[in-house]
Amino acid sequence: MREELIVSGRMNPHIDPQLQIWEWHIPAYLFLGGLAAGILFFASYFYIKGKSEEYPTAVKLAPIITPILIGLGLLFLMLDLKHKLYFWRLYTAFKIESPMSWGAWTLMAIMPLSAIWAAFNIKSLFPKWDWKFNIIKDALRWLENYKTAIAWTIMILSVILGIYTGILLSAFNARPLWNTSILGPLFLISGMSTGAAAIIILSKSKAERHAFARIDLVLIAIELFLIVHMFMGFNASTQVQIDAAAMFLGGEFTAPFWIFVVGLGLVIPAGLEVMEMRKIKIPYMLAPALVLFGGLLFRFIMAYAGQMSRWLY
């Protein structure tokens, strides 16, 4: 038997008795970042593929909300900072080894590009939209010449943004639950799945909805595989990672994770999407709404559980 106690009474706020340095801001931001990345990926990909008319929601309509999503995410990030007035220090340094650093730079690059993409397409949502200032009209007309280049840049940056939300966590070897390189791809796929779900919700065309339901189905299948793969990896790893996985395999996160994230957020929407494809009548909003809910909850659970997993004591 072994008992380890801090007897001098270390009670540093947010560290003891258990690490709680990141509250709701970070998982909410990870969700918004992944969602925006997913939408922007489909928008740029299908634009490049020349399917703007076939998938108008994905290419034109849905991306209009992405600057808002990213802006909201940035606001949450800002609220999370404890030394707020120095936030600009993020942009006086570039640290290749720090995912947070290149994530901050990626956000800096993708935010204006998503706004430009939204500006290109705002008239498809509000036909009477008027930019008022000629300089904006001229700038947009000039940027239209580079639309394909912008689409390519957005596509690459959206993948970086989506995968970074996972790599941000996986870079911390002090938290065994996060310290798996599968987390990057898992968050990317989950983000793309929520992006597809948002497009389904916003779309008014049945054909487009079905196309994205099919895409979402594939993404959900990959996500389920990655989740199983992640826990297999943990159980085949060191004691600290076995302990981390145990929180989900019998421990306190078992019910919320397997029932709400995997069940309600992945398996049931997948079933609903299959039923819809088989022409069984169900409200089309249901499956994508569950996917969005599952994606949000997944990030909250990973953020909280990760901070509970540790090496010492």
Next chain:
Amino acid sequence: MRYAMAVDTKKCVGCSDCVVACQTENDVPIGYCRDWIVEVTDGTYPQLELEHRSERCNHCENSPCVRCCPTGASHYSDGGIVMVTKNKCIGCGACIASCPYDARYTHPKGYVDKCTFCEHRTKKGQSPACVAVCPTKCMYFGDLDDPNSDVSKVIKKRKYKTLIPEAGTKPQLYFLI
């Protein structure tokens, strides 16, 4: 130069004098601490073994906190001391999440704070406050590159361990056993 500290777990009685000395010397805000005492009880009665450890930042050679800091606020200072530049720190918490020893905290003013090996004292050739004040003289501080320093001499002759070396951080806090 490679600063390191050794703590003799056979001599430490867990009095917490080092903790108070640090709080006083470094003006640590009330309710916070940069070093702390861990008491380990091993075995079942009556075969018990007790170990006291005065712990703090390990000033790792491969510091995850320096690696993940997005602004370069966390950095290596002279002698490998891991320091935080206050006016570069944004308080994002990445370094706190990255530290397997939980040695960092957010100062009420917003920046991240931690043990500095009392750099302001060591620069002048003095030992850190915790070492200087220890009533059982169980702590040794010095330069590992200098074979005649207190810490070099003591870890040459005694058996020691480091905390979770398997985390790959190369900690520079040696516990004599």
